[in-house]
Amino acid sequence: MAYYSTPLDSAFHALSDPTRRAVISRLAEGEASVTMLAEPFNMALPSFAQHLKVLEASGLIASEKRGRTRWCWLERARFDEAADWMAAERQRWSERLDRLELYLDTTQNDEG
Known part of the structure; x- marks a missing residue:
């Protein structure tokens, strides 16, 4: 399996x-x-088990064997981390676009 830094x-x-x-x-x-x-x-x-292995290694799911059956469920913490990262990125890009809009408004007003 590939190594990921985080x-x-x-x-x-x-x-x-x-x-x-x-x-x-x-x-x-x-x-x-x-x-x-x-x-x-x-x-x-x-082949399908390899997909589960990737998901479990990433921390997105967990599993346990009960009797002869392996059960899987979501691990919400990793999803929260991803959602927090995306929210921060969205905020950063929103601020950048707001600054660009302000700049464009200012330059258009200077020309007009």
Whole structure:
């Protein structure tokens, strides 16, 4: 598995794949067994398990074995970290665009 410098890098890498995003969407409804999660996908279980491994390594999901079945669920903390990062970036870009708008208004008024 690739090395990512921060947990957030790992989370965004995990979310870059549509299969893994679909798994996240399903787990948003509640915990599920690996078999239940794999059912909608046309791939061998070992291949699907690699997707779960990436998600778990990123901290987006957790799992445990209960009897003969492995169950998975979301780990909300990593999603909160990603949401906080995106909110900060959105704020930063909003401020930059506000300054640009002010600059453009000022230069247009000077010309007019």
